[in-house]
Amino acid sequence: MDMDAQDARRQTLNVFRIKMPDTKVVPVESGSKTLKDAVSEAMKDWVRNLATTHFLVGSCFGPHPIPTVIRD
Structure with missing residues (x-):
């Protein structure tokens, strides 16, 4: 699990x-x-290890309208 250094x-x-x-x-x-950098690193790691890695997101993030669609 990648976590930004400040949050860790x-x-x-x-x-x-x-x-x-x-x-x-x-x-x-x-x-x-920050969280943005942690998400970027997690996605890079996921792509490098597709056969052995699952990527689960516990947050609603992405460009508009994704957060609004999920919220509503």
């Missing part, structure tokens, strides 16, 4: 819980170290 530091307890079922948390140190 702020959400130490959540990172601990994520790691419990043997999940690897990778703090993203590239770019501005």
Whole structure:
């Protein structure tokens, strides 16, 4: 799981819980170290490892109108 470096530091307890079922948390140190950079790195990793990786999104993100469509 990629997580932006700022959130990984702020959400130490959540990172601990994520790691419990043997999940690897990778703090993203590239770019501005934000959610946008974490999503970009996660998608790059997914494309490089299609045979062994599943990509699940737990947030509503993307260009308009995607967030509005999901919200409504």
